[in-house]
Amino acid sequence: MAALMSLAEAVADLVHDGDTVAMEGFTHLIPFAAGHEVIRQRRRDLTLVRLTPDLLYDQLIGMGCCAKLVFSWGGNPGVGSLHRFRDAVERGWPNPVTIEEHTHAGLTMRYVAGAQDLPFLPLRAYAGTDLVGRTANLATIRCPFTGEELAAVAALRPDVAIVHAQQADRRGNVQLWGISGVQKEAVLAARRSLVTVEEVVDRLEPRPGAVVLPSWVVSAVALAPGGAAPSYAAGYYERDNAFYEAWDAISRDRDRFAAWMAEHVLRAPATVGESTVGDGVARNGGEGR
Template identity: 70%
Template sequence: MAKIVSLADGIAELVHDGDVVALEGFTHLIPFAAGHEIIRQGRRGLTLVRMTPDVIYDQLIGAGCASRLVFSWGGNPGVGSLHRFRDAVQHSWPVPLELEEHSHAGMANRYVAGASGLPFAVLRGYTGTDLPRHTATIRSVDCPFTGETLTALPALRPDVTVVHAQRADRAGNVQMWGITGVQKEAVLAARRSLVTVEELVDELTPVPGQVVLPGWAITAVARVPGGAHPSYTQGYSVRDNDFYRDWDAISRDRDTFRAWIARHVLTTEVPA
């Protein structure tokens, strides 16, 4: 059964220097508050994994938490580039950043393989692209039944996956709905997991299109209202589009970025 913890305690216990860490969420339910706690606790040498790294990964990279990024697309959605990401790749600031790039389908299938306890995923993607020449984890394999050449990718097994959801009951069963992306697979593939939620309830009320993660599959749950801001949580909050636009200017300059992190992350704490 998942245990109920504070966000600070959850990150302290579950996220360690050098870990492979996935903070998943697609368009909404992006675990910003948890990412900020990782920055506050000064984690270093992380391999960050995510299908679509956006602003929270820009912040983690700019804060010096990451040494490697495994991903399939990176950008500030609807705005443009991630300038802290670009600075790390192009100028090694604040530390060099190694890249492992895949397709969306490749990343999703790697999570599925990890969640299924399989050593690798098989798909028809990547054919005719440059990715196999630049990414050592993309291999080819011949089907033993048809002889067809397919693509094989190693399973993704993060040390810890962090996601945000709408609610959990007091036994640690988590309920989420809306655009849920690969959160379920990323949690099931991980060795440890932390779910931040808008609220804790005595009983989960069924919702159309819901995904329920059972408490036995989750390590810890933390109540963090607004934990997805500036992304949104369906039924609880709306997307802060102004923040995404403002981030472009904030993140372009190193000193402006550092001042923002100092004011809005390092000196801000989430109530226990």
């Protein structure tokens, strides 16, 4: 059963230095509030995993939380580069970050294999690209039935998956809808999981196409209204495209970045969207599965 707890408690409980952490969200429902709490709690040496590391991972990298990045596309969508990511990879600032680089399809199948508890999965991908030979956890395999040569990717089992959803009920069942990315696979592949939500409701109303994560596959649920901003939460608020564009200038310069983080993240433990919930639900702790 998922424990309902404050975001600060959940991060303290579930995310440890040196962990492999997947904060997923494909443009939509990116868990910014949770990532900011990881930064405030000064986690170090994390292996961060995500298909589309965008602003949140730029912030985690720039604040020195990340030792290794496993990813498939690292940019500011429609805007340009991630300057903190580039500074780390090109110049080792604030610390060197090693990379394991996939295609979207390949990294997706690493999660799917993890969620299924298979050691690997085959796919048609990577052939002829320079990723072959450079990317760890990638191999070729011959189909035992047709003889066709296919790519194989190793299962990914993060220590922790962190995702944001629209709603949870008081028992910790979670529902999210709209573009759902690989959140379900990330949660099911991970050993522990934290879901932040826009609101806690008495009863989840079934929605067509929604992803429901039963309470018993989630370790902790934390209330974080606005917790996906500046990305968006369908049905709650829109993507703040202007901020994505503004980030380009904020993040380009090390000092300006540091000042922005100090003002907006480090000094803001309980801004709107990251408030803790005091609804009296006792922690029942422990791991989700």
